[in-house]
Amino acid sequence: MVELGNHSMEELRTALSNTNDAKAVKRLMIALAIKDDVSVTRLSTRYGIPPSTIYYWVNRFKQGTIEQALTDASRPGRPSKLTEEQRNRVSKWISNPPTQYGLEDTSWTPDALCKMIRLEFQVEYSVGHCKRILRNEAE
Structure with missing residues (x-):
């Protein structure tokens, strides 16, 4: 037992x-x-x-x-590829339409966010990761 x-x-x-x-x-x-x-x-x-x-x-x-x-213990995971300043810029982008930044999309999609991060910071994120970023910003 x-x-x-x-x-x-x-x-x-x-x-x-x-x-x-x-x-x-x-x-x-x-x-x-x-x-x-x-x-x-x-x-x-x-x-x-x-x-x-x-x-x-x-x-x-x-x-x-x-x-x-x-509850599980906190697990920090892999360090971010972006600096804190860059992450703050991404947050500001998401609060505005992508067209304001020269993208054709009218709303943020994971693909559009990945493209913008790649163009601005030369950092590759998966579509799944960009989807999590968008979801976390919406909360």
Whole structure:
């Protein structure tokens, strides 16, 4: 039997009802199932998650609060290819139509943003990355 720590079913259910984050929901559903003595093997099959990941999540519940178990540690990733000043310029571009910068597009698309960054800074970004930049600026 896998131990989950001192978190009660009621605490886990309350946390589940208070979250909208898909990853947190999945972790809480697994935690509740562990409390109900569902095996890690069965949960792995049911959710398509490797057993090692489930054991990792269980250990996070054991070692800390529910909130800590639901969030991942910050991972900085690769450094930006653009300087902070350049990123600020990109933000300003996005607040105006691309036509203002000599592009034919009437609204910013990932392709248009990639083209502008390439022209202005000689930096190549994938279309997916430019899509994330646009999405983050819209938030």
